[in-house]
Amino acid sequence: MLTVLHQTFPQHTFLMNGLIHGVKGLLSFLSAPLIGALSDVWGRKSFLLLTVFFTCAPIPLMKISPWWYFAVISMSGVFAVTFSVIFAYVADITQEHERSTAYGLVSATFAASLVTSPAIGAYLSRDYSDTLVVVLASGVALLDIGFILLAVPESLPEEMRPVSWGAPISWEQADPFASLRKVGQDSTVLLICITVFLSYLPEAGQYSSFFLYLRQVISFSSETVAAFIGVVGILSILAQTVVLGILMRSIGNKNTILLGLGFQILQLAWYGFGSQPWMMWAAGAVAAMSSITFPAISAMVSRNADPDQQGVVQGMITGIRGLCNGLGPALYGFVFYLFHVELNEMASVEPLGKASKANMANPTDERGIIPGPPFLFGACSVLLSLLVALFIPEHSLALRSGSHKRHSNGAQAHVHGPPGGGSDSKEPLLEDSSV
Known part of the structure; x- marks a missing residue:
């Protein structure tokens, strides 16, 4: 992608990269809660299909028309919010005590794809051509869509759907800012969203530049970067499957989140001050442990939300991550x-590597003291996130706004309550007659 980006915008490669990610992230932030809320109304499968399709749709355009590729990938942020639908789907088909493990498996399979795909793409590109990479990626996307159509069942039961396809939807249900108002009204949701924002902001920035940083500042070779991705990815899979389940059972949901944030602070600080390759490897192992944070947060949010609100609350978290x-x-x-x-991806690695080593030896150069300054800014952000997370209650019914009505009125609450939770979170959903 960076090669095509540089060929299309040779003078402003990283500026355009930031702009494209910025537009896509903003659109995801606005649309994720709405997509999640609508999946609470119409079911998960159709929106799972929609989000996967729009996430993968730009891929073939990379070879057809780079300008259209970058335009479509920016606008795809409106529907590229697969995680909110997937996590709501998982909540539909699991018991509360199973969800942390299930969310860990979802995150681990994502990590597994992240481990394998860069190596496969780099090998095919080097030995064959970029065109084959694009064709193969498009083929995998089509297989994914076919799998959803043929093999994935609907997870939301009919009695849980307040309305059917074709029925009118009120503006309160479709309002993309309704979830933002809910964040301001509910202290528990607000604390969780602030925690996610402050912890994922440096993580998103790290993803955009870290492997390039390893090559040009730490002087990793391409093969070493691929090995680094593989090792850290495998450790992340173990952390999100085996370690996460053990921690959730032994120290609880909230303490697992705090521990994950602590590992993230250590990892970012190590990246910031580290100037030797072995330091990057050691920090990478710590980074794998920090990957338990997001599934633990998703499990907490899911546990404190009603069954017919899983889509909208997971959409809120996914929207924050999109931003x-x-x-x-x-x-x-x-x-x-x-x-x-x-x-600069297109610059020679070796000269910059030698220059960086010279700067390391010069104590008057700020890069000699702090090789990776953004990572230290990120560590400070995650420290603030940890302080905010300390105030999140371990058990809260704040999101279960209609629980007591549902207990007394059975399935009628699902028929009359707005799925998006647009009304005041402290009032029963049954009292809102907007449908």
Whole structure:
């Protein structure tokens, strides 16, 4: 993608990269709660199909028309919010005590794809052509869509759907800002969203530049970067499957989140001050442990939400992450610029590697003292996130706004309550007659 980006915008490669991610992230932030809320109304499968399709749709355009590719990938942020639908789907088919493990499996399979796909793509591109990579990726996307159509059942039962396809939807249900108002009204939701924002902002920025940073500042070779991705990915899979389940059972949901944030602070600080390859490897192992944070947060949100609100609450968390995906790369790029650390994918790696080693030896150069300044800014952000997370209650019924009505009125609450939770979260959903 960076090669095509540089060929299309040779003078402003990283500026356009930030702009594209920024537009996509902002659109995801606005649309994720709405998509999640509508999946509470119409079911998960159709929206799972929709989000996967729009996430993968730009891929063939990379070879057909780069301009259209970048335009479509920016606008695809409206529907590229698969995680909110998937996590709501998982909540439909699991018991509360199973969800942390289930969310860990979802995140682990994502990590597994992240481990394998860069190596496969790099090998095919080097030995064959970029065209084959694009064709193969498009083929995998089509297989994914076919799998959803033929093999994935609907998870939301009929009695849980307040309305059917074709029925009118009120503006309160379709209002993309309704979930934002709910965040301001509910202290528990607000604390969780702030925690996600402050912790995922540096993570999103790190994803956008870290492997390039390893090559040009730490002087990793392409093969070493691929090995690094593989090792950290495998450790992340173990952390999100085996370790996460053990921690959730032994120390509880909230303490697992705090531990994950602690690992993330240590990892970012180590990246920030580390100047030797072995330091990056050690910090990578810590980074794998920090990957338990997001599934633990998703499990907490799911446990404290009603069955017919799983889509909207997971959409809120995914929307916050989408916003960070837009702001994080811009933040890291700006901090690198302030500290005169230039990252240019098309530049030769070796000269910059030698220059960076010379700067390390010069104590008067800020890069000699702090090789990775954005990572230290990220560590401070996650520290604030940890302080906010300390105030999240371990058990809260704040999101279960219609629980007591449902207990007394059975399935009628599902028929009359608005799925998006647009009304005041402290009032029963049954009292809102907007449907």
